[in-house]
Amino acid sequence: MEKKGVSRRQFIKYAGATAALLGLSEALVPEIARALEQLSTSGKPPIIWMQGQSCSGCAVSFLNTNYPEAAEVVLNELSVRFQPTVMASSGYQSTNVIEDTVKELNGQYVFVVEGPIPTAEGGEFCTVGVEDTTKEVMGKQFPKDKPIMKWMEEVVPGAAAVIALGSCASFGGIPGANASVTGTTPVQDIVADIDKDKPVINIGGCPAHPDWFVGTVLDYLLNGLPELDRYNRPKMFFGQLIHENCERRAAFDAGLFLEDWNDYNPDMKLCLFKMGCKGPVTYADCPVRRWNSKVNWCVGAGGPCHGCAEPAFYKDLSPLYEPLPNVNLVSLQPAVNLGWIAAGATAAGIGGHYLYKQLGGKKESEGGEE
């Protein structure tokens, strides 16, 4: 750290920020500080971040990172070799860096993939850079486009770990709903075909919260592969239902539902269940973590949770503004009398039942790890 021009004081600050981000006790700050120092003496961990059928939303979300700030991550914590939205280099200069990193740092770099991979038509639906061969257009010879699929084959084998960033990279997401045309495939399926033992961490969310990404990377660097749920999501971020921690939970329990957005009660914000809230079937820590420097979150702004962190998003959670099906609201209302535990069980029931139906009855419960 010292050799990168970072003072001891700043250094402890990063350790503190890291602890806060990972939800760890401040008592661990000295230990994290030591671990970060070890990382720094062995050189900053290299990152290659490529985009498949992405919208750059997760890259933009990353720029909203607060503790640590984006500049600190880039200058102090990671060695960003390739990130097309923000890095300086273009064209062959930038793709040469990928090739050099793969060659020189085999087994050491973290490979971040934003967006899923289209496999139809030889991968022509998403290309990055060019190949040695040529194509003819309008009577002239041009270098041929290089499919992202080929980059996966070249970059995955030497990666220490692969991070699928965002719901579409992890599970197909919105582009996945058109998989019949472009052959959209989640990153973990592509990786499994290349090397079935290569660890893949899925970070859901459309977009992914910057803390989920930065926290996962730091946790991986400090402690190795984080504990994952059945969808390979880090449990520390995706371990609890939105509904369990929702600031409008009391209104749900009291049976007070929003039915007209003009209704405003500053003392108890009305539950958005009838407006289609997917909080009862969505595992993510949004209610406590909140977004944009903790300023707000979807439900806080009167909008229902759309379940964007779930594998079922978007197709199997549509229509987004209709209540979750097969739920009798009248039967839920006694939850007020039965107390919190009964209401929690009811909510879990909603989730299990709903997704069981949506996913064709493949599994008993698809909500994630309890």
Place this chain on the structure above:
Amino acid sequence: MAQIVTIDPVTRIEGHLRIDVEIENGVVKDAWSSGTMFRGFEMLLEGKHPWDAQQVTERICGVCPLVHGTASSYNLDDAMGVDLPDNARIIRNLCLGANFIQSHVLHFYTLAALDYVDVTAVLNYTGGDPALQALKGKLSGLAKANDLYFFVPRYESEDYISDPELATILVGHYVEALEARKKAQEMLSIYYGRMPSFVGTIPGGVTSHPTVDNIEAFRSRLNELRFWIDSVYVQDIVTIAGVPEYAPFMTVGDSGGNYLAYGGFDLDTSGSEKFLPSGYVLGNNVASVNDFDESDIFEYVTHSWYKEDCNKAPAEGHTDPDVHKKEAYSFIKSPRLDDNPMEVGPMARMLVMAGRELAGTYPETLLPLIDQVGLTDAVMGLVEAGAFGILPRHAMRAFECKLIADKMAEWLDELVPGEKIWDSKGKDIPDSSQGMGLVEGPRGALGHWITIKNKKIDNYQCVVPTTWNASPRDKNDNRGPIETSLIGLPVPDPENPINVVRCVRSFDPCLACAIHVIHPEHNGVKAFRVV
């Protein structure tokens, strides 16, 4: 001897853009712009609940979700015959404005600045500013560890700003800008929940009530940003415009002189009066602004990877990919206004505004600002020369950012806590209906169209800013605006085509937006081989 130079990926933009230029004697002779990623996800909207459109289309792009969500809301309002409450209209304007601020700041600093400022000059900084000394310390450490990958390699050029004092100040602003744009996204989340991808605007209005608390939370951030825009962003533009080496960029990079603005920021419920005026200009004739009619828009696919029968007006358009099509080189279509390629974005809007100010049909707004920063002579010189190049495109973006930010402070005072935010007609889906939503986003004119049948989406269409700007040649072999802007550009060293990326980035391209597909007739399932 002519030589093809390919730049792929063009980075520091949104998405997958490839640029090919043919260079002869150090000058660009011809150019091709290609969008190289296709998702086609909007086709899944067909048969869906109309309200889903807002949430799905805002995910066309992670840089511009707000603009799609807003256009979609107006589109659905139109289809459902909504009377938008004033509070809702104002909150939509405030959030759209906050997005302009975050987008323009992001573009100039995070995306474009590294084309002009030599980051390595910071290593020679000798000034006494503690924050800049700390920055030098960090970069020196990275340089010693041989880990400046974020900043080098880069296209080398002799005309980078390399004076250590000035370069370090600008790099300091580059870092500050990351925080400024983050603050603008915090403003958005006050009313819309979060960014990117948000929930706050819905058919019929918005979901958040204005309160004294949230108005002041918004205002405190807005005031900080207005100060920063005035004292940093606009000043940096004036500084860079004054660098003697960059003088040619005042006119080099002209896109052909056709500019189109739909108009944006409704000032009344009917939407007839707008803060950003609508109109179009042909052949750089700024003094003559024409009224625009959306029925003059037509999309060609002559050189796009789509089947030939996809040449259509946008409201009835469809898209059927064909990656083997001869003579095609892009997933972007070619929208044209009365067969003219049109540049859209801040330069188009500001020139339409200036033209209307000169004609006396719009109150003086932009011209006094240009005067205040001392650029009146320079701008009038461009009007006379009939060419607007790379630097004016950056300058107009900065001016627009300031005008909108200042206007937002007035709009904030118009919010009335306790008044309606939603018209429940938004919830009444008609059996069949049509809608249209035209807005201006940071990158230019955006239109959404919907057809509802049996209470479901029958057809949904978007015509998006970068589709205009980055389009390939059309049926008449007219190049798209970015292609035209590259011709004549000096590229003395083909290994370092810095001027090409400077010019392309000045348009702020957004490729995820540009390549969109909606399918009215075909229903998505294709006999493609999945390998």
